[in-house]
Amino acid sequence: MAVHPPPYRPEGLADDPYDAAEDAPATVTLPRLGWTGSLRWVWRQLTSMRVALMLLMLLAVVAVPGSVFPQRPRDPASVAAYLRDNPSVGPWLDRLGFFDVYASPWFSAVYVLLFVSLIGCIVPRLRVHLRAVRAAPPRTPRNLARMPSHRELTTTASPEAVVDAARTVLVGRFRLLPRFRVVTPDEVAGVRTVSAERGYVRESGNVLFHLALVGLLVSIATGQALHYRGQAIVVEGRGFANAVTDYDTFEAGTAFDPRSLVPFTLRLDRFTATFTADAAARPRDFVADVTVKDAQGEHKETIKVNHPLSAGAANVYLQGNGYAPDVLIRDADGNIAFSGPVPFLPQDAQYRSKGVIKVPDVTSGDQIGLVGFLLPTAVISAQGASSIYPQPDNPMLVLTVWKGDLGLDDGVPQNVYELDARGMTQVLDTDGKPSTLLVAPGQTVDLPDGLGTLTWSGLPRFVALDLRHDPSLPWILGFAVAALGGLVLSLFTPRRRVWLRVTSVDGRRVVAAAALARGDDLGLDAELDRVVAAVAALEPDPHQEGQDDEPR
Amino acid sequence: MSLGELSTLLVWGAATAYAIAFVAFAVDLARLADDRVGERVEAESVAVGTAGASAAAGSTVVAERPMPVPPTGPRRRRAAGIAMATTTAGLALHVAGTVLRGLAAGRVPWANMYEFSLVGSLVAVTTFLVLCRRRDVRFLGSIVIGLALVALGLGLARFYIPAAAVEPALQSYWLVIHVSIAIIATGLLTVSFAASALQLLKDSRDAGSPHLASRHWRPLDALPSTRELEALSFRITAVGFVLWTFTVMAGAMWAEHAWARYWGWDPKEVWSFVVWVVYAAYLHARTTRGWSGRRAAWFVVIGYATVLFNFTGVNLFFHGLHAYSGLTTGTPK
Ligand code: HEM
Numbered sequence: 095m096a097v098h099p100p101p102y103r104p105e106g107l108a109d110d111p112y113d114a115a116e117d118a119p120a121t122v123t124l125p126r127l128g129w130t131g132s133l134r135w136v137w138r139q140l141t142s143m144r145v146a147l148m149l150l151m152l153l154a155v156v157a158v159p160g161s162v163f164p165q166r167p168r169d170p171a172s173v174a175a176y177l178r179d180n181p182s183v184g185p186w187l188d189r190l191g192f193f194d195v196y197a198s199p200w201f202s203a204v205y206v207l208l209f210v211s212l213i214g215c216i217v218p219r220l221r222v223h224l225r226a227v228r229a230a231p232p233r234t235p236r237n238l239a240r241m242p243s244h245r246e247l248t249t250t251a252s253p254e255a256v257v258d259a260a261r262t263v264l265v266g267r268f269r270l271l272p273r274f275r276v277v278t279p280d281e282v283a284g285v286r287t288v289s290a291e292r293g294y295v296r297e298s299g300n301v302l303f304h305l306a307l308v309g310l311l312v313s314i315a316t317g318q319a320l321h322y323r324g325q326a327i328v329v330e331g332r333g334f335a336n337a338v339t340d341y342d343t344f345e346a347g348t349a350f351d352p353r354s355l356v357p358f359t360l361r362l363d364r365f366t367a368t369f370t371a372d373a374a375a376r377p378r379d380f381v382a383d384v385t386v387k388d389a390q391g392e393h394k395e396t397i398k399v400n401h402p403l404s405a406g407a408a409n410v411y412l413q414g415n416g417y418a419p420d421v422l423i424r425d426a427d428g429n430i431a432f433s434g435p436v437p438f439l440p441q442d443a444q445y446r447s448k449g450v451i452k453v454p455d456v457t458s459g460d461q462i463g464l465v466g467f468l469l470p471t472a473v474i475s476a477q478g479a480s481s482i483y484p485q486p487d488n489p490m491l492v493l494t495v496w497k498g499d500l501g502l503d504d505g506v507p508q509n510v511y512e513l514d515a516r517g518m519t520q521v522l523d524t525d526g527k528p529s530t531l532l533v534a535p536g537q538t539v540d541l542p543d544g545l546g547t548l549t550w551s552g553l554p555r556f557v558a559l560d561l562r563h564d565p566s567l568p569w570i571l572g573f574a575v576a577a578l579g580g581l582v583l584s585l586f587t588p589r590r591r592v593w594l595r596v597t598s599v600d601g602r603r604v605v606a607a608a609a610l611a612r613g614d615d616l617g618l619d620a621e622l623d624r625v626v627a628a629v630a631a632l633e634p635d636p637h638q639e640g641q642d643d644e645p646r
Numbered sequence: 647m648s649l650g651e652l653s654t655l656l657v658w659g660a661a662t663a664y665a666i667a668f669v670a671f672a673v674d675l676a677r678l679a680d681d682r683v684g685e686r687v688e689a690e691s692v693a694v695g696t697a698g699a700s701a702a703a704g705s706t707v708v709a710e711r712p713m714p715v716p717p718t719g720p721r722r723r724r725a726a727g728i729a730m731a732t733t734t735a736g737l738a739l740h741v742a743g744t745v746l747r748g749l750a751a752g753r754v755p756w757a758n759m760y761e762f763s764l765v766g767s768l769v770a771v772t773t774f775l776v777l778c779r780r781r782d783v784r785f786l787g788s789i790v791i792g793l794a795l796v797a798l799g800l801g802l803a804r805f806y807i808p809a810a811a812v813e814p815a816l817q818s819y820w821l822v823i824h825v826s827i828a829i830i831a832t833g834l835l836t837v838s839f840a841a842s843a844l845q846l847l848k849d850s851r852d853a854g855s856p857h858l859a860s861r862h863w864r865p866l867d868a869l870p871s872t873r874e875l876e877a878l879s880f881r882i883t884a885v886g887f888v889l890w891t892f893t894v895m896a897g898a899m900w901a902e903h904a905w906a907r908y909w910g911w912d913p914k915e916v917w918s919f920v921v922w923v924v925y926a927a928y929l930h931a932r933t934t935r936g937w938s939g940r941r942a943a944w945f946v947v948i949g950y951a952t953v954l955f956n957f958t959g960v961n962l963f964f965h966g967l968h969a970y971s972g973l974t975t976g977t978p979k
Pocket residue numbers: 104107141142143144146208209211212213215216299300301303304307580581584585926929930933
C-alpha cells in the first residue's frame with residue numbers, strides 16, 4: 095500500500111484539523127538567494143491563497159467601471175456624447191481605457207494574473223490528489239479520544255467480528271461503489287484497527303471546478319478569434335446570401351477564415367408583428383417567415399425573438415423590424431430614376447420611422463434627396479404629424495425635399511439613413527418654409543421645383559437579421575456544466591474519516607472509535623453512531639461503558 | 647374585482663401579517679435575552695456557592711453551552727409562537743397573491759421588479775420556515791421577516807404595475823428558469839446575510855464593543871455562538887452561490903437566444919458577475935489563514951449589498967437591455 099501523501103497546500107490555506115491529522119512533515123522552505131530563489135518566492139506568493147483572494151476582490155472592483163461609463167463596443171454613440179459633454183476628464187478616461195473596460199490593460203492584467211495563479215495552484219493539487227485517490231486511508235491516530243467526535247464501548251465479540259461489522263456499515267450496500275474506503279491493518283500483535291475515509295470526490299470536484307474555469311476562458315478566447323457576425327436588413331419578398339459582401343455590416347475575429355461561411359440564401363416571405371391594442375402598444379409577438387435555400391434544398395422556417403434559426407453553421411437572430419415604403423421616382427424628364435423599398439428606422443414605440451430616399455440616377459439636372467418620416471397611423475395636428483399606433487392603419491409619408499449633389503460618387507461610404515447635406519440645398523416653398531410632401535399609399539405626387547414625381551406603391555416590412563457563427567459555443571457550454579458539477583461536488587460532498595481500534599482487556603474487547611470531518615459537518619456524529627451501533631449489536635445485551643458523545 | 651386586484655389585496659394582507667410577525671419576533675428575542683441573563687446569574691451563584699466541589703464544574707459547563715437550553719417553559723416564548731403563526735398565515739396569503747398574479751398575467755409571475763420583490767421575499771420567508779422545521783433558527787425571524795416586509799413594501803409602493811403579459815424578448819422558457827433560480831438564490835442569500843450580520847454584531851458585543859454594550863443589544867446574547875452562526879451562514883451561502891452560478895449560466899443561454907451573444911457586459915451582466923466574484927472570494931476567504939471568521943462574514947455583507955444593488959440600482963440607474971422594471975414604456979429595438 096502506498097503511503098498517504100502529504101497534502102499539497104497553497105500558501106496561506108487555513109489550517110483544518112483534517113489535514114493536520116495526516117501527520118504531514120512540515121516543510122520549511124527558506125528563500126534561497128539569487129534569481130531562481132526570488133523567482134520561486136514570487137511564484138509561491140502568486141499561487142498563494144491570500145493573493146488569489148486579493149485578485150478575486152480586485153476583479154470584482156475593476157469590473158464595476160464598465161457599468162458606470164458608457165462602453166464603446168456596446169454603445170459608441172453614448173461614448174461620443176460623453177466625450178462631448180466632458181471635454182476635460184473625458185479624453186483622460188478614454189486614454190485609461192474606461193470606455194472599453196473589458197479590453198483594457200488593467201482589467202486584462204487582473205484576470206490573467208488570477209488565471210496564472212489558478213493554474214499554478216491547481217496543477218500541483220491535481221497531482222497530489224491523483225496520488226491521494228490511490229493511497230490508503232490514513233492510519234489510525236494514537237489517541238482517538240482527542241478527536242472531536244469519539245466513542246468507546248466494550249464487547250465480548252471477537253476482534254474479527256468487530257472489524258467485519260464496522261467494515262460492512264462503512265462500505266455500505268454497494269460493494270463496487272463503497273461509501274468509505276476501508277483498510278483494517280494490525281497495529282501490533284493483538285490490536286486491530288479500522289481506518290476508513292470517504293469524500294475523495296470533494297477534492298476532485300474542486301479541481302474539476304477550477305480546471306473548468308480555465309477551459310471556459312480558453313474557449314471564450316478561441317471563440318473570439320474564430321467568430322463572425324454579419325447584419326443584414328431584409329425587406330419582405332427579398333433575401334440575402336451568406337457572403338461577406340452581402341451584409342450591411344460584417345465583423346470577424348482575428349483568426350476568421352472567409353471559407354468558414356457556409357453558403358446559403360435566405361428570403362423573407364412575410365413578417366408579422368403583434369401589439370397590445372391599448373395606447374402603449376406593447377409588442378407581443380414578432381414572427382419572420384423565411385425560405386432558406388442551402389445544400390439540403392429549399393425549406394420554410396420561422397424566426398422569432400428568442401428563437402434563432404440555425405442555418406449554415408450559424409444562428410440567424412431577429413434583432414429588429416420596421417417599414418420599408420416601396421416608392422417609384424421619375425425625374426424631371428419622366429424617366430424612372432429610382433424604384434424599390436427604402437427601410438425607415440423606427441424611432442419610438444409607435445413606429446414613427448425616419449428615413450432618406452436618395453435618388454442619384456437622374457437623367458439630367460440635380461440629384462434628389464427626400465428626408466422625413468413614415469407614420470404608420472398618422473395624426474396631423476397643429477404641433478405637427480405623429481403616429482399613434484405601430485400598425486399601418488393610416489400610413490403617411492411626410493417628406494422634405496433636397497436637391498444638389500448627394501456626394502455618393504466620391505467613393506466614401508455613407509450612412510444610408512442620413513443625408514449628407516453639404517452638397518444639397520433644401521427646396522423651399524414660396525413662403526420660405528421647407529417644402530413638405532404628405533403622401534398616402536398609392537398616391538402619386540409632384541416633387542417641387544419640377545424635380546419629377548413620387549409614387550408610393552406599397553408598404554412592405556423589413557427585418558434586421560443578425561447572423562452569428564461561434565464554433566466555441568458547445569465548448570463553453572460543456573465547461574460551464576463541468577464547472578457547475580465540480581462546484582456542487584466540492585461544496586456538498588462531506589469528507590470524513592472514521593477509525594476504530596480494538597484492544598483486548600481481561601478477555602473483553604475495548605473498542606475505541608473516532609471520526610473527523612473537513613470543515614463543519616452536521617452528519618459526523620450520526621455517522622459514528624451508526625458504526626458504533628453496528629458493533630454494539632454484535633452482543634445481544636451490550637454492556638456499554640463510558641459512552642462519551644460530547645460533541646467538540 | 648379582477649384577479650390582479652385580488653392578488654394585490656392578498657399581498658397587502660401578507661405584508662400586514664409579516665408586520666405583526668416582525669414585532670412578535672423582536673419581542674421574543676428581547677424576552678429570550680432577559681431569560682439568558684437570568685440563567686447566567688443563577689449559574690454563577692451556583693458556581694460560587696459550591697466552590698471547590700466537583701459538581702460545580704458540571705453545572706457551569708451546562709450553563710455555558712452555546713445553544714440556549716430553554717429551561718423557560720413554552721409559556722415564556724409565547725411571542726415566538728405568535729410570530730411563527732402570523733408568519734405562516736402571511737406566507738399563505740403571499741403564496742395565494744403570487745399565484746393569482748400569475749393567473750392574471752397569464753404567465754409566470756416574475757417578469758418585473760414588483761414581481762421580483764413579491765417572489766424574492768416569498769422565497770426568503772419559505773426558506774426561513776423550512777429551516778425552522780429542521781432546527782430552531784427562530785432568532786433569524788426578525789431580520790428575515792423585516793427584509794421581506796421591506797421588499798413587499800417597496801414593491802407595493804414603488805415598483806407596482808398592473809398585471810400584464812410580457813414583451814417578445816421575455817417570452818422564453820429561459821425566463822422561467824433563469825429568473826426563478828435568480829430569485830431563489832436571492833432569497834437564500836438574504837437569509838445567509840441575516841446570519842452573518844448577527845454573527846458580526848454578536849462578535850463585536852462579545853468582544854466588548856462600547857457601541858453594542860447597552861441593554862438594547864442584549865438579544866444578541868440569546869443567539870447561538872458566532873461559530874454556529876458562521877457555519878449556518880456558510881451552508882446557506884454555499885447553496886445560494888451554486889444557484890447564482892446557475893443563474894448566470896442560464897442568463898448567458900437566454901442572452902445567446904435573445905440577443906445573439908452570450909455575454910455583453912450589459913450593466914446587469916456586470917453586476918451579476920460582481921456578485922458571483924464577491925461570493926467566490928467569500929468561499930476563499932473562509933479557507934484562507936487570517937481571513938476566516940469575522941473577515942469572511944464581511945464578504946457576505948458586501949456580497950449581499952451587491953445583490954441588492956444588482957436588483958434595484960442597476961434597473962433604476964443604468965440603461966441596459968435588462969430594462970424590465972416595467973416603470974417606463976420601452977421602445978422596440
Ligand atoms: C478564477 C479564479 C477563481 C475562482 C472563481 C475560484 C472559485 C472558488 C470557489 C467558488 C471555491 C469554493 C468551492 C470549491 O471548494 O470548489 C474555491 C475553492 C478553492 N480555491 Fe478557488 N477560485 C479561483 C482561483 C483560485 C486560485 C488562484 C487558487 C490558488 C491559490 C484557488 C484555490 C482554491 C482552494 C485551495 C480551494 C478549496 C478551499 C477548501 O475548501 O479547502 N482558487 N475556489
